[in-house]
Amino acid sequence: MTDRVVPAADRRRRRPTKQGVVLSEELIVATALRLIEEHGAEALSVRRLGRALGADPSSLYRYFRHTDDLLLAVADELIGRTLRTWRPTGDWLADLRDLGLRMHAGALAQPRAAVLSAYRVTGREHEIQAVETILGVLREAGFPDAEAVRVYHAFVDQALAFGALDSASTALPKAARDAESAVWKATYARLPADTHPHIAATARHLVADMRLSSYPAALDLLLSAAAARLAEILGRT
Known part of the structure; x- marks a missing residue:
């Protein structure tokens, strides 16, 4: 992730992902935890997280500015x-x-x-x-x-x-x-x-x-x- 800022009021995604779930900070963190245990530190990438969530990777910037913020x-x-x-x-x-x-x-x-x-x-x-x-x-x-x-x-x-x-x-x-x-x-x-x-x-x-x-x-x-x-x-x- 790079350092982007999305205003807090605009962070909530209103449409479900390709897998039919609505993104949230809690869901992203839970998915990151699962991926870290499976793949290690390299799991903390927008591409891998987006794929696991069935979401466009750029949508993660609505919740976290960069990978360190997610960590x-x-x-x-x-x-x-x-x-x-x-x-x-x-x-x-x-x-x-x-x-x-x-x-x-x-x-x-x-x-x-x-x-x-x-x-x-x-x-x-x-x-x-x-x-x-x-x-x-x-x-x-x-x-x-x-x-x-x-x-x-x-x-x-x-x-x-x-x-x-x-x-x-x-x-x-x-x-x-x-x-x-x-x-x-x-x-x-x-x-x-x-x-x-x-x-x-x-x-x-x-x-x-x-x-x-x-x-x-x-x-x-x-x-x-x-x-x-x-x-x-x-x-x-």
């Missing part, structure tokens, strides 16, 4: 999907743990899109809602504003980073994933104790643990540190 909408939709499934309980630790795990699971459900968008700032509706929600959880728990922002920053970056990391692994061909997982048993578990005592001592744990994502453990460590920090802050007041 930001895709990233925001991933955030929205997570928020729509999350229900706070009032227990800030449990709520953030649940939200983090849902963010990670959402990335793994759309691995190619997650890798493309994890590092972007959308400034869109769902991202704004997520920032407001997480900061609200932290401030209501008792974190001062500066500390709430620090914990928010670490929490979100950790979830996005692990989501992108694990999504990249998930996107590998199965044979490659299986081969990498087998290295822990075929190589590390066979290293002798006289040359690699620490690996040898922990080999069975490495074989069992390293094939799994470390995100739940990392999330628990982060939240434990945040809880300790909050207790320290509240103890001073």
